Amino acid sequence: MLPRVKTMINRPRYQRIVAAAKEKIKEVSVEKAATEVERRDAVLIDVRETSEWDIEHAVGAMHLSRGMLEVEIEEKLPDFKQPIILHCGGGGRSALAAESLQNMGYENVRSMAGGFTAWKEKDLPTAKD
Numbered sequence: 001m002l003p004r005v006k007t008m009i010n011r012p013r014y015q016r017i018v019a020a021a022k023e024k025i026k027e028v029s030v031e032k033a034a035t036e037v038e039r040r041d042a043v044l045i046d047v048r049e050t051s052e053w054d055i056e057h058a059v060g061a062m063h064l065s066r067g068m069l070e071v072e073i074e075e076k077l078p079d080f081k082q083p084i085i086l087h088c089g090g091g092g093r094s095a096l097a098a099e100s101l102q103n104m105g106y107e108n109v110r111s112m113a114g115g116f117t118a119w120k121e122k123d124l125p126t127a128k129d
Helices: 012-024 030-038 050-055 069-076 092-104 115-121
Strands: 026-028 043-046 061-063 084-087 109-112
Touching (some): 012 092, 030 084, 030 115
Parallel strands (some): 043 061
16 A cells, blocks of 8 residues: 555645745646646656655656755756746645745746646656656
8 A cells, every 4th residue: 555645634834834835936737737848848846755756756757855955956957047847746845845946046936736646637647666
């Protein structure tokens, strides 16, 4: 049985900071994200934990866990104008990550609405490690 990610539904403080972040960032639909990644118009970054990534992840995504994103992003993507789409499991962590990257000076950062859950619901390509 696969490990389950804890639900964020009954976490009101978490939900408040995610809602505040979403007011400051842009979100993109799963379909638009998939198209941009396929055309190589944007880099898709999975900010979930390594254990989540190892189970299954979106084809074409780069993994930079939320905990190390700000530390490693400049080495991986030094162009602050590079179009970036972030995703997590459901869209909360990626919204927080998008806000953080904007604060670092990244100019074209978006969060994928619905996260990896929505990606899978659309039957988009995934890989397993």
